[in-house]
Amino acid sequence: MKTRTAFVLSSLLGLVLLTGTVASAQGPTPSPSPQPSPTPQTYPTKGAVDRQPATPADEEQAGRYTVVSSIELGVRGLSVDGNNNKYRSDLNYGPGFRIFDSSFLMRTKEGTGGLFDSFLVNSTGFGGDPYGSVRVNMEKSEWYRFDANFRRNTYQNNLLNLALGQHVRDTRHKFGDFDLRLLPNNRNLHFNLGYSLDRNSGDGVTTFDYSNATATLGSSSTVRGGDEYAVLRKIRTRADEYRFGAEGRVGLIDWGFLQGIRSYADDSRDFLLGASQGNNTTNTAFLGTFQLDLPTHGRAYFTRVNAHTFLAKRLDITARYTYSKARSHFALTEQDIGRTAGSGSNPLSNALTYSSLITAPGDSVRPAHLGEIGLTWLVTDKFRISETLRYNSFRNEGNLVYTEVTAALRANGTSLFNPAAVFVVPVDYTLNYRRLYNQLEGDYQFGPRLAFHFGHRYQNRHITTLDLGMTTTAQAAPFVEKDEAFNLHSNNFFGGFKARPVKSWTIFFDAARGDANDLFTRVDNRKSTNFRVRNRITPRQGLGINVSFITRNNDNPGETVIDRTLVGPQSARQFDVRVRDRNFSSSVDWTLPGGRYSLSTGYTHLHGTTDAAIAFFPLPTGCVGTTAVPLPPCAVGRSQYFLRDNFFYTNVSAYINRRLSAYASYRISKDTGQGDRLADVPNRLFIGSLPLSFQSPEVRLIFKVNRRVDWNIGYQYYDYKEKLSTAQNYRAHLPYTSLRIYFGAGESR
Amino acid sequence: MNRLKVFKWAFVWAWIVGLVLLFSTGPLFRSNAAGDKKHAPPTPAAAQPTANPADYVGAESCRNCHEDQFNNFAHTPHAKLANEASWQGKIVGCEACHGAGKPHIDAVNAAIDAGQDPTEIKEQDLKIRILKHESAKQVSETCLTCHSGREEHNNYRRGEHWRNDVGCTDCHSAHAPDPAPPKAQSHTFISENTLQKPDSSVLHMLKGNETQMCLRCHAEQKAQFNMPFHHKVQEGLVKCSDCHNPHGGFELKQTRLANFSASDAACVKCHNDKAGPFTYEHGPVSVEGCSSCHTPHGANNPKLLRRNNVFQLCIECHTNAHAIAGTGDDGASNTPSFHNLTQSRYQNCTTCHAMIHGSNAHPFFFR
Structure with a gap:
C-alpha cells in the first residue's frame, strides 16, 4: 500500500515548518544569553570555545539550579512501495508531526537543592512514533531517588510466512516501572518502593481448529474431520506489580528484603463475525458461530531476602532466597455451531452438523523456591576462588473441570447424541522441577596486563510430570495419561585470559567445553565446545579497532536406535543434532583530533548451521508398515537450517563548519541462507533458511540557525527483499525535517 | 578415554596442582611485596x-x-x-x-x-x-568497597564482566565524564548523550549511552539488533539492563531470570500473557526457557524464531528416538501419524496449536 497522500501532506507541513524556522532565525533570539557567541573562525577542537562542556555560567539559570534542555520536533513523510503489512511489522514508523526526542536536566549548581538536587526527563519517540519511552530521574541525595521509565509500543505483526498469514496483531502496549528509593545514600538503612504496570490492548486474528479441539477431550471418533478457522481476537491484558523493601547494614552484614505482589488479568476473547469455510475451502466443513471467552485473573506474591558480607577483606559471601507463589483462576466458555468435513465417497452425507457449549472453570498454581549462595575468597591479592551454588524448584499444578455439551445431527437429520452428549472431565496436571547448579572458578591476576580464569559448572535437574484425568463421569477413578520422571546431569569446564601484549592491544579469550542436557529441546546443545577471541586495539587516541571471533560446536549425538517404523530390514539409526556457529565481528571507530569528523564502521558475519535427524510422517496413515502392505521408508529425515548473515554498517559524522553538520549512515543485513542447497522432500530432507537483504541508508544535515535552534533535514530509506519470494518485499522512504530547540547549554555551542 | 575425559582430568589436575602450589609455596605469592603493594x-x-x-x-x-x-x-x-x-x-x-x-x-x-x-x-x-x-579488578575492588552491599552489585565478583576482566571504570567514570561534544547522529536510533542532550547515563556516571557502550564490545548482538525483527533496543524502547544485570548475577549471561519467578522473568515482565501459571504448561517454556525457540536479540525470522519454518522448529524437538525404537516415549512426543508434513496445513503447527506457550483449557494448546 502506498501512502502518497501522507507523504505529500507531510512534505508540505515540513515546508511550512521550514519557512517558520527561517523566519524565526531572522528575528531576535528569545532569551539572549550573556555569553558571547562562539568565534566563527574557531576550529571545533575539543576544548575550543564553541565545543566546550557547559559551565554554570552558560547554562540557563533557574534560582539555585542550572537547566540544560532540548527538544526536537518536526514532521516525517512516509511512502511505502510493496508490502505495507511487512513494513509495519518491521518498522511501523508513520507519517505526520512528531516530537522526536526531548531532554530536560535541572540540577543544583553546587551542593543540594530544595525539592531535588537533579531532575532529568528524557523522551525518545514518544510524540507519535511506534517506540516511545520517557525516563524520569529525580533525586535529592539525602532523602530520595526516583526513577521512572514509561514505554509505549505500537505493535504490528501481520506476516505471510507465519501461521498462513492468519496470526495478526495490532496492539498498543504500555508498560513502565516506577521506583522510589528513600534515604538512597544511607549506608545503614534505605527503603525501596516500586510499581510496574503493563497494559496491552488491541485487535488481532488467530486460528482455531474446531473439531480437533473438541474431539480431544470429547467425542474423538465421531466429530473429527474439521478445519482451521481464522477468528478475530480482542486483546486485553493488564498487570500491576507493587514492591516494597529495604536494604541496609548491621555490623558486617549488608542485608536486603523485598516483598511484592503482582496481579494480572487476561480478558481477551475470540469470536467470529460470520460463518467461515475455514482454510480448506474444498471440504464441507464450516464454522457458523464461534465465541470463546477465557478470562484469566491471577496474583503472584514474591518475597526476596538477601545478605552479603566481606570478611577480613578476603571473603565475600552473598546469599539470596526468593519465594514466589502465583495463582490464576480462569473460566472458559465456548459456543460453537458448525459442520464437520465428513468422509468417504460422499462426505456431505457423512458430515455432522453440531452445536457445542463448552465450559471449563479451573485454576493453576505455581509455588517456587530459589536459594543462592556465592562465595569469593581472595586467597592472595592476585588469586581468587569463587563458588556459586543455586537451588531452585517449582511445582506447577493445574486443575479444571471440562464440560462439553454437544448436539450432533447427521445429514439425514438423525441425531448422533440423544438429546446431547455431556462429557465432564476433571483434569489435574502437575509439573515438578528441581535444579541444583554449582560453579567453581578461579582467577589469577599476573599484573595489570595479564589475568587468567578457569572453572567448572555442574548442573542436576530433576523433572516429573503427572497428568491425571477421567474420560467420562462414569469412570470410577482417574487414569494417568502420562507420568514421566527425568534426572539429568551436566558438566562444563571453562577458562580464559585477558592479556595486553602492548599498551594499545587487549585480547580477551575464553573457551568452554562440556555438556548440557536436553529434556525437551534436543536442538539445544548436548556436548558443546565454544571459543571466543576478542581483540581491542587502540593505536592512538580516537581510534579503536575491535576484532572478534566466536565458534560454537554443539553436538547432540542422540540415540542410536533400531528404527522400527521401517519395513524390511530394520536398521540402526542415529537421531543426532549438530549445531555449528562461526561468528566474526570487526569494527573501527575513528574520531579525528578535535572531533570534527568521526567514522564508525564494522562488519559482522553470523554463520550458523543446524542439522538434525527428525521423525515425521508424509502420509496420512503414518509410516508403520507391515511386510504384507509395505510402505516406503518414510519416517526418518533430516532438518537443516542455514544462517549466513552479513551485517555491514558505517556511520560518518562531520562538523563541516559552525553552521553545518552532517551525518550519513548505511546499514545492510544480508542473509544468503541456504545458498544453492535445495530441499528434497521425497528423500526426506527439509531445508530452512530465509535469504534476504535489509538495507537502510540515512543522511541528515543540521543547520545551526542560531544559538538556540538547529534545523534538521534528513532522509531514511529501507529496502527489504526476500530472495525466495517477493510477496513481503517493500521499500520505504522516510524524509523528515525538524527543529531542535535548546535551552541552557545549547547557548555554549 | 575420550577427549572430554582428558579435558576433565586436565582441569582436575590443574586445580590440584594449583592448590598444592598455593599452600606449599605461599611465600611465592608474597615474595614480591613491593609489587603486591603497588597492586594491592x-x-x-x-x-x-x-x-x-x-x-x-x-x-x-x-x-x-x-x-x-x-x-x-x-x-x-x-x-x-x-x-x-x-x-x-x-x-x-x-x-x-x-x-x-x-x-x-x-x-x-x-x-x-x-x-x-x-x-x-x-x-x-x-x-x-x-x-x-591498575588492573580492572583492582580498580573494581575500590568501587566494591562501598558498592557491594546492594543486591544489584553483590555478585560482581562472580559475574561475566569480572571473569573477563571488565572493570567498573570501563563503563563508569567516578568523576562523571566530560559530556560528549555535539555531533550529528541517527534519527531513529537513540543517540549518544551530549552536552545539550543529557540522559540518565549522566546520572549513573556512565561514560556513554548504555546501549551503545554495550554494543561496542557485543558486536554479535549489534548485528542481531539490525535484523528485520529485533527488540527495539537501539530505538530506545528497551535497554540492555532491562534483561541483563551488567554487575553480575547468579544466572549465566547475567540475565535477570530469577528475580521472583520460576521462568524467564526478564521476558515475561513485558510478555506477561506468557507468564502463566497455566494448567497445561509447554515443557520447554517452563523448564528450558524462551530462548529454546526464540533468539532474544534479533532474527530474520518472524517472531524472533530460531527457524523460519515453524514445523522444523517443532519437529526438531518432537522427534522422539525412544518412541521410534519402541522403547518408551519419555520427553517430547512424536507428532501423530495423521500429521502429513508434506502438506502446508501441517507445516504451520501453530494454526492449530495456537496457544503454544501454555494453555488453561487444552492439553495440546488448541485454545
Whole structure:
C-alpha cells in the first residue's frame, strides 16, 4: 500500500515548518544569553570555545539550579512501495508531526537543592512514533531517588510466512516501572518502593481448529474431520506489580528484603463475525458461530531476602532466597455451531452438523523456591576462588473441570447424541522441577596486563510430570495419561585470559567445553565446545579497532536406535543434532583530533548451521508398515537450517563548519541462507533458511540557525527483499525535517 | 578415554596442582611485596588503618589544581556523601579512591619549589594513587568497597564482566565524564548523550549511552539488533539492563531470570500473557526457557524464531528416538501419524496449536 497522500501532506507541513524556522532565525533570539557567541573562525577542537562542556555560567539559570534542555520536533513523510503489512511489522514508523526526542536536566549548581538536587526527563519517540519511552530521574541525595521509565509500543505483526498469514496483531502496549528509593545514600538503612504496570490492548486474528479441539477431550471418533478457522481476537491484558523493601547494614552484614505482589488479568476473547469455510475451502466443513471467552485473573506474591558480607577483606559471601507463589483462576466458555468435513465417497452425507457449549472453570498454581549462595575468597591479592551454588524448584499444578455439551445431527437429520452428549472431565496436571547448579572458578591476576580464569559448572535437574484425568463421569477413578520422571546431569569446564601484549592491544579469550542436557529441546546443545577471541586495539587516541571471533560446536549425538517404523530390514539409526556457529565481528571507530569528523564502521558475519535427524510422517496413515502392505521408508529425515548473515554498517559524522553538520549512515543485513542447497522432500530432507537483504541508508544535515535552534533535514530509506519470494518485499522512504530547540547549554555551542 | 575425559582430568589436575602450589609455596605469592603493594587491592582511604588521618586534606584541596575534574565530580552522588550522616567520619571525595592527598601535595609543592614543571613530574613521584595504571579488578575492588552491599552489585565478583576482566571504570567514570561534544547522529536510533542532550547515563556516571557502550564490545548482538525483527533496543524502547544485570548475577549471561519467578522473568515482565501459571504448561517454556525457540536479540525470522519454518522448529524437538525404537516415549512426543508434513496445513503447527506457550483449557494448546 502506498501512502502518497501522507507523504505529500507531510512534505508540505515540513515546508511550512521550514519557512517558520527561517523566519524565526531572522528575528531576535528569545532569551539572549550573556555569553558571547562562539568565534566563527574557531576550529571545533575539543576544548575550543564553541565545543566546550557547559559551565554554570552558560547554562540557563533557574534560582539555585542550572537547566540544560532540548527538544526536537518536526514532521516525517512516509511512502511505502510493496508490502505495507511487512513494513509495519518491521518498522511501523508513520507519517505526520512528531516530537522526536526531548531532554530536560535541572540540577543544583553546587551542593543540594530544595525539592531535588537533579531532575532529568528524557523522551525518545514518544510524540507519535511506534517506540516511545520517557525516563524520569529525580533525586535529592539525602532523602530520595526516583526513577521512572514509561514505554509505549505500537505493535504490528501481520506476516505471510507465519501461521498462513492468519496470526495478526495490532496492539498498543504500555508498560513502565516506577521506583522510589528513600534515604538512597544511607549506608545503614534505605527503603525501596516500586510499581510496574503493563497494559496491552488491541485487535488481532488467530486460528482455531474446531473439531480437533473438541474431539480431544470429547467425542474423538465421531466429530473429527474439521478445519482451521481464522477468528478475530480482542486483546486485553493488564498487570500491576507493587514492591516494597529495604536494604541496609548491621555490623558486617549488608542485608536486603523485598516483598511484592503482582496481579494480572487476561480478558481477551475470540469470536467470529460470520460463518467461515475455514482454510480448506474444498471440504464441507464450516464454522457458523464461534465465541470463546477465557478470562484469566491471577496474583503472584514474591518475597526476596538477601545478605552479603566481606570478611577480613578476603571473603565475600552473598546469599539470596526468593519465594514466589502465583495463582490464576480462569473460566472458559465456548459456543460453537458448525459442520464437520465428513468422509468417504460422499462426505456431505457423512458430515455432522453440531452445536457445542463448552465450559471449563479451573485454576493453576505455581509455588517456587530459589536459594543462592556465592562465595569469593581472595586467597592472595592476585588469586581468587569463587563458588556459586543455586537451588531452585517449582511445582506447577493445574486443575479444571471440562464440560462439553454437544448436539450432533447427521445429514439425514438423525441425531448422533440423544438429546446431547455431556462429557465432564476433571483434569489435574502437575509439573515438578528441581535444579541444583554449582560453579567453581578461579582467577589469577599476573599484573595489570595479564589475568587468567578457569572453572567448572555442574548442573542436576530433576523433572516429573503427572497428568491425571477421567474420560467420562462414569469412570470410577482417574487414569494417568502420562507420568514421566527425568534426572539429568551436566558438566562444563571453562577458562580464559585477558592479556595486553602492548599498551594499545587487549585480547580477551575464553573457551568452554562440556555438556548440557536436553529434556525437551534436543536442538539445544548436548556436548558443546565454544571459543571466543576478542581483540581491542587502540593505536592512538580516537581510534579503536575491535576484532572478534566466536565458534560454537554443539553436538547432540542422540540415540542410536533400531528404527522400527521401517519395513524390511530394520536398521540402526542415529537421531543426532549438530549445531555449528562461526561468528566474526570487526569494527573501527575513528574520531579525528578535535572531533570534527568521526567514522564508525564494522562488519559482522553470523554463520550458523543446524542439522538434525527428525521423525515425521508424509502420509496420512503414518509410516508403520507391515511386510504384507509395505510402505516406503518414510519416517526418518533430516532438518537443516542455514544462517549466513552479513551485517555491514558505517556511520560518518562531520562538523563541516559552525553552521553545518552532517551525518550519513548505511546499514545492510544480508542473509544468503541456504545458498544453492535445495530441499528434497521425497528423500526426506527439509531445508530452512530465509535469504534476504535489509538495507537502510540515512543522511541528515543540521543547520545551526542560531544559538538556540538547529534545523534538521534528513532522509531514511529501507529496502527489504526476500530472495525466495517477493510477496513481503517493500521499500520505504522516510524524509523528515525538524527543529531542535535548546535551552541552557545549547547557548555554549 | 575420550577427549572430554582428558579435558576433565586436565582441569582436575590443574586445580590440584594449583592448590598444592598455593599452600606449599605461599611465600611465592608474597615474595614480591613491593609489587603486591603497588597492586594491592585498593580500599578507600577511610578503611586503611595505617593511613595517617592528618594526611587527608579534603577535596577542596584537590580543586586548586584539578578544577575540571572537581567541577564534574561536584554534580555526582559521590560528592554528596559528605552531607550524609551515615558517612560522617568516613573519608569521602577524591581521597576515598586516590588515597591521602597531603603526600601528593607535598610532593608537587616540593617539585615546584625546585623549579620543576608540575606536569612533568614522574607518576611514581606524585605520591598519589593513579587508577588508570591498575588492573580492572583492582580498580573494581575500590568501587566494591562501598558498592557491594546492594543486591544489584553483590555478585560482581562472580559475574561475566569480572571473569573477563571488565572493570567498573570501563563503563563508569567516578568523576562523571566530560559530556560528549555535539555531533550529528541517527534519527531513529537513540543517540549518544551530549552536552545539550543529557540522559540518565549522566546520572549513573556512565561514560556513554548504555546501549551503545554495550554494543561496542557485543558486536554479535549489534548485528542481531539490525535484523528485520529485533527488540527495539537501539530505538530506545528497551535497554540492555532491562534483561541483563551488567554487575553480575547468579544466572549465566547475567540475565535477570530469577528475580521472583520460576521462568524467564526478564521476558515475561513485558510478555506477561506468557507468564502463566497455566494448567497445561509447554515443557520447554517452563523448564528450558524462551530462548529454546526464540533468539532474544534479533532474527530474520518472524517472531524472533530460531527457524523460519515453524514445523522444523517443532519437529526438531518432537522427534522422539525412544518412541521410534519402541522403547518408551519419555520427553517430547512424536507428532501423530495423521500429521502429513508434506502438506502446508501441517507445516504451520501453530494454526492449530495456537496457544503454544501454555494453555488453561487444552492439553495440546488448541485454545
